[in-house]
Amino acid sequence: MNWLSDNVNLLSLIGAAAIIIITGFVAGKYIKQMKTDKSTGELTGDDWDGIGEYKNPLPMGWAIMFLLTTIWAIWYFLAGYPLNAYSQIGEYNEEVQAYNDRFESKWSNADKETLKQMGKGVFFVQCAPCHGITGDGINGKAQDLTAWATEDFIVHTIVNGTKGSNYPLGEMPAGLLDEESAKAVAAYMVEKISKTGQSKNPDLVATGEALWATCSACHGEDGKGMEGSAPDLTTYGHAEFVVEVLNRGKVGVIGNMPAFNDGRLTGIQKQAVGEYILSLTE
């Protein structure tokens, strides 16, 4: 009898038995009363086809409850509902506030691997509709993120120009440098400016440094973009740059990317998307 060891089962059974027994007694009592009882008491004098009505006073408990309910109803009518009505949006705001606080405290120190996994989830919902599930840009319908920020990609950007993310200094025209010079600048950028790793052409770094003057006109000597006039290239190839693009949106050569600054993504989620996109190039 394993199921009897469960307290709830046992209680339910006892309750069921009690109900059956009590029902039997009560039914028996009233059936007996119907057989033997004689009616006594004062009648109201109303007569409905031979059926009369006793003059019974209101039961005290019932009268008190009725009065209290009436008082409560008046309060609810005048003050309770109009002034303290339930607000779905109020509850939403509280819930979201509580959730965001928990989210913030739980993930504020998340490591890169955690952020990457979080970013993957966000990417599938918010980014994949244009950039594709694999991030490859679906045959040129959006930017191919699997190549983003690689050295070849930098060369391609320098040679073909880019419309940028609506910075004060405007778009970067195509053909500022030829392909060979662009390679050198890309090597310099990878090693010294954005510091994303080792260049494929380490011997070109010095040449790139000499050619950097072309870039520094807008991006500044240190590549920091002259305080927001142009993109900060020291963050290029890092999650911070992705966050910047998410915040500003992008008018690209392929199409427009809307800004994601309407509160749909938190700062941590944007950072996470950045980490995930970087992992796509690996």
Add this chain to the structure above:
Amino acid sequence: MFHWLEKNPFFFAVGVFVVIAYAGIVEILPDFAERARPVEGRKPYTVLQLAGRDVYIKDSCNACHSQLIRPFKSETDRYGMYSLSGEFAYDRPFLWGSKRTGPDLMRVGNYRTTDWHENHMLDPTSIVPGSIMPAYKHMFNNVADIETAYAEAYTVKKVFNVPYDQPDMPKLGTWDEAQKAVLEEAKPIVEAMKSQEVKEAYARGEIKEIVAIIAYLNSLK
């Protein structure tokens, strides 16, 4: 206590009326007073957007797509801010929809763009694998009905005092002015599109349905 009320049906009816009318005042009047007024910064649709909205209705987009974001975190995460009733002030009729076979489109202008819509209407599965939405190729051939859209805007301006032609609000003007404004508004959309047919039609002064519906979808914010 209320014996006399039961004996006087007239006063009983008056009592019932008072109770129900009071509930009506508490429930309905606040919405008329404030919440259903146009949200600050909300503008009526331009003629081109209205033409797109007509295409949206004609092709029954609202049968599969809702335009109402409920205040749940799962919805606001995906679709953006929940809807306010004042945001629908210029929607005649509103297109809340009742079933989401596809996603909600209330704020689709915030996260989809002209080029995306062009690809998507031509062949949905080319960018959304597994999508069951049919292609809407005919939108690239049919010419948008600008005249009806103008008539609509003109009607709501005259009958419902929708604030066209007021400071910071869309201009409606005469039919000739409206036609020019529509071409002007369609220009950046046509430029952002790839379809040669649409561009050629635009050069002839024709606006295809796809341009109008993209203008409408981009305006949903």
